Structures are given as C-alpha cells and as structure tokens.
Amino acid sequence: MESSWFGWIGMTQKPLFLIIFLLTLLFGVGAAASQVQGNRAQEGERAMVVEVHGEIDVRMVALVRRAWRRSVSSGFSRLILDIDTPGGSKARMDEILTLLKNLREKGVDTVAYIRNQGLSAGAVIALGCNRIFMREGATMGAATPVFFGGILNQVEKEVRKKYISAVRAQVRSLASHHGDRVALLAEAMVDPSMELHELRYRGKDGVTRTRLMSTEQMKSLKTGEFQVLEDRVLEPRPLTLTASEALRLGLSEGVVEDLEGLLRELGIGPEEKETLLPNWSEELASFLYRIRFLLLVAGFFMVMVSIKVPGTGLPEALAVLCFLFFFGGNWLVGLAEWTEILLFGVGVGLILVELFLIPGTLIAGIGGFLAIVIALFLSLQPFGLPENPWETEYLTRNLWGLLLSILGGVGLLMLVSRFLPKIPIFNSILLEPERPLEAYSNAATQEKSHANLLGKRGQALTDLRPAGKMEVDGEPVDVVTDGRFIPKGCLLQVIKVEGNRVLVTPASEAEGGLISIPFLLFLLFLGLLAMAAEVFFPSFGVLSILSGVLVVSTVFFSFEHGMGVGLTFLLGVLISAPLVLFLAFRYFPTTRIGKAFLLSGPSFDPKKALPRDEGLLALVGKEGKTVTPLRPSGTIEIDGIRWDAMTRGEMLDAGLPVRVLRVEMSQLVVEQIPKKNSPGDERTQAERE
Incomplete structure (x- = not known):
C-alpha cells in the first residue's frame, strides 16, 4: 500500500516538477535578457569626453578619429569636445567636421564645451556640434582663414576674396542646423568685412522686436515700415563673442562653471563619463606626419643606393621601412587608405616584373613607376581632385613636396656617392674605382686585354639578358648591355671597356640618334605649348592631337640616345605636363591676354527685376492667407492660387491674413495683417508682446 502510495506521488509530481523547472528556466532567461538590455541601455547613456587642447593638427584628428570609432563600437550616446584651442589647419578641421557629421547621422549627441578659447578652426568645430556651452570668461570666433599663395598683390587679393567667400558658404551651411541667427553669426566670424547689427525696432503694428541683420539686409528694408529704437553694431570684426554675448545672441545654450557643471547640466553622473586622452598612437601619427617628406627622400635615396650597391639587402630593408612608416603615419591620421597601399604594392610588383621577367619592354616599369607616384600622391591628401580653393592650395603643396622629395633623393645620392667609398663601413661593400691598366701589369695571373675592342662592331651571337656573347673579328666575346634586352642577331658596338667587362649597345644608338637632343627639347616645348593652348583656344581636338604627337615622338626618339x-x-x-596645365588654368585667366580671350561671368543686379519676376510684381499689395506655417518660408493663397512666400523674419501660423510687400529673388515677401481689435484688446496684446 505504501509503495503504491509513494509511486502515485512520484508519478503525479514528475510532470509538476518538469513544469516548475521549465518556468524557472524561462524566468531566468527572461531576467538575464532584461539585465543585458538594461546594461546596454545604461551603456548607451554614457558620455565620452575628448580634450581638444592646443593646435588643431594631425594628432588631434587621430584622437577624434579614435573617439569616433570608440563611440560607434561601444554605444556611447554623447560625445563632448572639451575645446581650448587657438585654431589650426583647415584640412585637419575638415576631417574632424566629417567625423562629427557622421556621429550626428548615427544619432550620437555631440556637445562643444569652450573652456577658454574656441578660435579660428576651434570655433568652426564647435559650430559642427549639436549644442554649444561655454565657461565664464571663454571666447569664441575669429575664424577668418589664413591664406598662403599668389604671385602679385592684386592676384592675392582676388584669390583671398574667393577663398573667404568659399569658407563663409561652408560655415553657413555647417551652422544651419542651429538656425538662421547662428548661421549669420558664423558668417561674421569668417568674413572681417561683414558688419552685423543687433537691431531693436517697432513695426507698423506697434510691436517691438529685436533682430540680427547684416548691413546688406538692412539696406533692403524700407525705412517707412519700422522705427529704429536701438542699433548696436557687433564688434570686433571678425566677430569674436564672450560667453555672455554668445548666450544672449543664442549661439550657446548656457554658461557653466567647469566641465563638472556641464555634466550636471546634461544629467551625466561621474560613473557615466569616460575621458579619452591622447596615447602613443596619436603622438606617433603626429611625428610621422611631420617627417613624411623626409621619409620619402630617405626611401627614394635607399632605393637608388640598393641599385648602386646590389646584393647586401640593407638598403632594400631601409627603403621598405621608410615607406612603411610613411604609409603608416598617413593611415593613422586618416589620409591613406588600403587602396593607396595596395596601389603602391602593385607598382613595386610591376617594377620587379620589369627587372626580372620581361626586361627591356619598359611597359611594366613605366606602369609601376606611375602607380607608385599616384599612390604616394593620393596618400598625402584626403581627396582626389580639388573642389574648392583651399583644396587646390593643398594639392599644390603636396605636388611640390612629392617632386622635391624625388629630386632630393637623387641629389642626396649624387652627393653621397662622392664620399661613400671613403667611409670605412662601405669600403668592403663598394667596388674599387677603375684603375689604369698599368696597375695590373704585375698581376700573378695575366688576363687577356679587351681594350682593343673599344668602338668595334659585331653581331649578337645570343640574346643579351643583359649578358651574352657577340662576334668581333670572328671570335666570340662575353659582353653586357646597360640593363636592357637585346635579341640575337642585332648589330652591336662596343662603347666601354672596364677590365673584363665589355659594355655594348645597338649600333643605331651608338650613332647618336636620328634627332639631336636640342631639337628634341624644342619639339617638347612645342608640344607643351600646344597642350596649354588647347585649354583656352578650342580647336575641336586639333591642338590636342598635335600636342600628343609631339610629346610622344619626343620621348620615343629620345631613347635613340640611350636608356638614361x-x-x-x-x-x-610626366612632371612638366601636369604642371603646365595647372599653371595655365590658374594664372592665364588673370593675365591681360587671358582677360581678352576669356568671357567674364554673367552679371546680376538685384535691383532689377528678372523676367520671371514680372508676374509676381503684380501681386504686390494684394492680400491673402497662409496655407502652411511660415517659419519664415511657406505657402500662401491669393485669389485661390497658392504661392511660395516668406516673411521678414517673424513666424506666422497657418490661416492668418497676410499682405504682399515686395518681391525678393523670385519670392514673395509678406507681412501679417493686424486684426482690428478693441482698445482693451490692443493693450492686452501689447503687454503680451
């Protein structure tokens, strides 16, 4: 009986035990999942603080780039830039702005905290953040770009004007997410000729308003429509604001005592904050970037030393190390990508193919050289082709830097080659200089002299790759070329004898070529001249074809004088053609001849009505109502027809009566028609305003 009773209990408790076990397991899994989500949510509320102190340089770009990667990978919801900088390079500033824009698109709240000074590039970086806070006593502004370039003073003034105009448009677009008022302040920080007025006036409706306007905007207003109560000109120029002025004008959201005060204002606790400090990677990136052109000079120098001293392996290793440091430094600061590194590797591979697999063809060698030069050039800048004046200036500096690096490597080799054999370390590596034949007269082993072969001719008995045999006076002789491939049967001529080394070249080249070198230089000059002329004098391709034929023919016939x-x-x-085109595009339009041949841009007088504005002018004075809110642009309806319109800065809701004042830039400018209220209602409205 007892056994059956316990058996029944066991049978009834087994399903109950399984149910309890499953419920406990589900509850545990759910609790763990909620804990993970809670941890993720808590992690997502964390803020990262990055100290942008000192000059805006590559070290700062590398630091912000590391903060960008960390914010995206670790789920930080807010990035705070602790700014205290006098400015820096515009190219570096643009890279930081690109990173901030990417963070905003990913939903990360970017906050700028001006500790002491946010000037020049620091001010523009602060405008690129979602919100701006300043410490008491801090200043922000003075973002006028510094320009380097030009030949004559007049050219410098014209280029500087275009340069400032382009930067002004950039900051206006950058600050547009803060509103039109902040965008106007940003423009005044860039352009020292721009004057801002903080205008307090009373309109026809009796309402007193305060508006920020430039001098050009004030000239467009009709003086009879408002009464100026106070006109305050913002100083200095370019505009620089203190913390209290920035708060009053709506540029910043608040003034805090210190960084901890900002964190309290944002609701961030000490455990939710993480400060990202510079480490060895940023310092290494800054150091390698500063010596990037020295690394190029050293790399090219070691490549040439490896050609002059083959077989040791030391110059090759040092050249590889220099180029690795060059690309590594540019990769750390975000200039070089894997594409440039792969292109450089392809170029080196093509040169090796030219040297060991298909010598003498020049196709792989030229292709490899071009790939290396293009890879090095692209790794010096974050863009391919320039799109604005400062990118053109940046590209010009990089082009000259790369050219001088190549020439510096060649010049250094020529200088060191005079002293290299005298250095004790290299005495055992380099061959001794050529000695006269009399020095070998007492040698223990007498070798057959080949001095009598100089100038003789004969046919190649074998392929020369570059060593082989040729027939001279019916006897085979071991000869060598200058590195090229010469097929069997070619007529050769001995041009140099160094002991047992007999150097030969094709007999056709030994005659000095079909065309003299001075005439080849003249043909090259004509080709470059035709290339520049095609840019400004359209010839339906005639000048381009002529230029190509002259340049290609010059290079082809120059090889008749030897490989060197x-x-x-x-x-x-390869160097002069891009340089000629660049100089022609940049400086020819500014010359007297260029101005005579080239058409000037279209002129525009804003006081004159455009043909498309004639129909809009008929609407001036008419009344209608707003269809959509005007903030300050929107849609209105007049006589059953809808039109695009804008106010003079005030915000109007939908359904309000409006009157057309004038037409500006093909758009209607309207104002609200005040309602006719009783005197008590007018007094109440004035008090409310």
Whole structure:
C-alpha cells in the first residue's frame, strides 16, 4: 500500500516538477535578457569626453578619429569636445567636421564645451556640434582663414576674396542646423568685412522686436515700415563673442562653471563619463606626419643606393621601412587608405616584373613607376581632385613636396656617392674605382686585354639578358648591355671597356640618334605649348592631337640616345605636363591676354527685376492667407492660387491674413495683417508682446 502510495506521488509530481523547472528556466532567461538590455541601455547613456587642447593638427584628428570609432563600437550616446584651442589647419578641421557629421547621422549627441578659447578652426568645430556651452570668461570666433599663395598683390587679393567667400558658404551651411541667427553669426566670424547689427525696432503694428541683420539686409528694408529704437553694431570684426554675448545672441545654450557643471547640466553622473586622452598612437601619427617628406627622400635615396650597391639587402630593408612608416603615419591620421597601399604594392610588383621577367619592354616599369607616384600622391591628401580653393592650395603643396622629395633623393645620392667609398663601413661593400691598366701589369695571373675592342662592331651571337656573347673579328666575346634586352642577331658596338667587362649597345644608338637632343627639347616645348593652348583656344581636338604627337615622338626618339636620356625625357614629361596645365588654368585667366580671350561671368543686379519676376510684381499689395506655417518660408493663397512666400523674419501660423510687400529673388515677401481689435484688446496684446 505504501509503495503504491509513494509511486502515485512520484508519478503525479514528475510532470509538476518538469513544469516548475521549465518556468524557472524561462524566468531566468527572461531576467538575464532584461539585465543585458538594461546594461546596454545604461551603456548607451554614457558620455565620452575628448580634450581638444592646443593646435588643431594631425594628432588631434587621430584622437577624434579614435573617439569616433570608440563611440560607434561601444554605444556611447554623447560625445563632448572639451575645446581650448587657438585654431589650426583647415584640412585637419575638415576631417574632424566629417567625423562629427557622421556621429550626428548615427544619432550620437555631440556637445562643444569652450573652456577658454574656441578660435579660428576651434570655433568652426564647435559650430559642427549639436549644442554649444561655454565657461565664464571663454571666447569664441575669429575664424577668418589664413591664406598662403599668389604671385602679385592684386592676384592675392582676388584669390583671398574667393577663398573667404568659399569658407563663409561652408560655415553657413555647417551652422544651419542651429538656425538662421547662428548661421549669420558664423558668417561674421569668417568674413572681417561683414558688419552685423543687433537691431531693436517697432513695426507698423506697434510691436517691438529685436533682430540680427547684416548691413546688406538692412539696406533692403524700407525705412517707412519700422522705427529704429536701438542699433548696436557687433564688434570686433571678425566677430569674436564672450560667453555672455554668445548666450544672449543664442549661439550657446548656457554658461557653466567647469566641465563638472556641464555634466550636471546634461544629467551625466561621474560613473557615466569616460575621458579619452591622447596615447602613443596619436603622438606617433603626429611625428610621422611631420617627417613624411623626409621619409620619402630617405626611401627614394635607399632605393637608388640598393641599385648602386646590389646584393647586401640593407638598403632594400631601409627603403621598405621608410615607406612603411610613411604609409603608416598617413593611415593613422586618416589620409591613406588600403587602396593607396595596395596601389603602391602593385607598382613595386610591376617594377620587379620589369627587372626580372620581361626586361627591356619598359611597359611594366613605366606602369609601376606611375602607380607608385599616384599612390604616394593620393596618400598625402584626403581627396582626389580639388573642389574648392583651399583644396587646390593643398594639392599644390603636396605636388611640390612629392617632386622635391624625388629630386632630393637623387641629389642626396649624387652627393653621397662622392664620399661613400671613403667611409670605412662601405669600403668592403663598394667596388674599387677603375684603375689604369698599368696597375695590373704585375698581376700573378695575366688576363687577356679587351681594350682593343673599344668602338668595334659585331653581331649578337645570343640574346643579351643583359649578358651574352657577340662576334668581333670572328671570335666570340662575353659582353653586357646597360640593363636592357637585346635579341640575337642585332648589330652591336662596343662603347666601354672596364677590365673584363665589355659594355655594348645597338649600333643605331651608338650613332647618336636620328634627332639631336636640342631639337628634341624644342619639339617638347612645342608640344607643351600646344597642350596649354588647347585649354583656352578650342580647336575641336586639333591642338590636342598635335600636342600628343609631339610629346610622344619626343620621348620615343629620345631613347635613340640611350636608356638614361630616354628615361630623363619621360620623367620630364610626366612632371612638366601636369604642371603646365595647372599653371595655365590658374594664372592665364588673370593675365591681360587671358582677360581678352576669356568671357567674364554673367552679371546680376538685384535691383532689377528678372523676367520671371514680372508676374509676381503684380501681386504686390494684394492680400491673402497662409496655407502652411511660415517659419519664415511657406505657402500662401491669393485669389485661390497658392504661392511660395516668406516673411521678414517673424513666424506666422497657418490661416492668418497676410499682405504682399515686395518681391525678393523670385519670392514673395509678406507681412501679417493686424486684426482690428478693441482698445482693451490692443493693450492686452501689447503687454503680451
């Protein structure tokens, strides 16, 4: 009986036990999942603080880039830039602005905290954040770009005006997410010629308003429509604001005592804040970026030393190390990508193919050289082709830097080659200089002299790759070329004898080429001149074809004078052709001849009505109502037809009566028609305003 009773209990409790076990398991899984979500939510509320102190340079870009990666990967919801900087490079500023824009698009709240000074590039970076806070006594502004360039003073003034105009448009677009008022302040920080007025006036409706306007905007207002009560000109120029002025004008959201006060204002606790400090990677990136052109000079120098001293492996290793440091530093600051590094590797591979697999063809060698130069050039800047004046200036500096690095490597090799054999370390590596044949007269082993072969001709008995055999006076002789491939049967001529080393070249080249070098230089000059002329005198491709034929023919016939002369002409064309086009595009339009041939841009007088404005002018004075809210632009309806319209700055709701005042830039400017109220209602409205 007992056994059956316990058996029944066991049978009834087994399903109950399984149910309790499953419920407990589900509850545990749910609690764990909620805990993970809670941790993620808590992690998502964390804020990262980045100290932007000192000059805006590559070290600062690398630090902000690391903060950007950390914010995206770790789920930070807010990035606070602790700014205390006098400014810096515009190129570096643009890279930081790109990172901030990416963070805003990903939903990360970016906050700028001006600790002491946010000037020049620091002010523009602060405008790129979602919100701005300032410490008492801090200043922000003076973002006028510093320009380097130009030949004559007049050219510098014209280019500077365009340069400031482009930067002004950039900051206006950048600050537009803060509102039109802040965008106007940002423009005044850039352009020292822009004068801002804080105008307090009373309109026809009797309402007193305060508005921020430029001098140009004030001139467009009709003096009879308002009464000026106070006109305060914002100083200095370019505009620089204190913390209290920025708060009053709506540029900043608040003035705090210190960073802890800002964190309290944002509701961030000490455990939710993480400060990102510079580490060794930013310092290394800054150091490598500063010596990037020295690394290029050293890299090219070591490549040439490896050609002059083959077989040791030390110059090759040092050259690889220099280029690794060059690309590594540019990669850390965000200039070089994997595409440039792969392109550089492809160029090195093509040169190796030219040297060891298909010597003498020049196709792989030239392609490899071009790939290396393009990879090095692209890794010096964050863009491909310039789109504005400062990118053009940046590209010009990089182009000259790369050219001088190549020439510096060649010049350093020529200088060191005179002293390298005298250095004790290299005495055992380099061959001794050529000695006269009399020095070998007492040698224990007498070798057959080949001095009598100089100037003789004969056919190649084998392919020369570059060593082989040729026939001279019916006897085979071991010979070598200058590195190129010469097929069997080619007529050769001995041009140099160094002991047992007999150097030969094709007999056709030994004659000095079909065209003299001075005439080749003249043809190259004509080709470059035709190339520049095609830019400004359209010839339906005639000048382009003529330029191409002259330049290609010059390079082709230059190889008749030897490999060294041909490569020199080829390198000269690769450098001079882009330089001629660049100089022609930049400076020809400013010359007297250029102004005579080139058409000037269209002129526009804002006081004259455009043809498309004639129909809009008929609406001036008419009354209608707002269809959508005007903030300050929107849609109105007049006589059953809808029109785009804008106010003079005030905000109007939908359904209000309006009157057309004038037409500006093909758009109607309207004002609200005041309602006819009783005297008590007018007094109440005035008090409310």
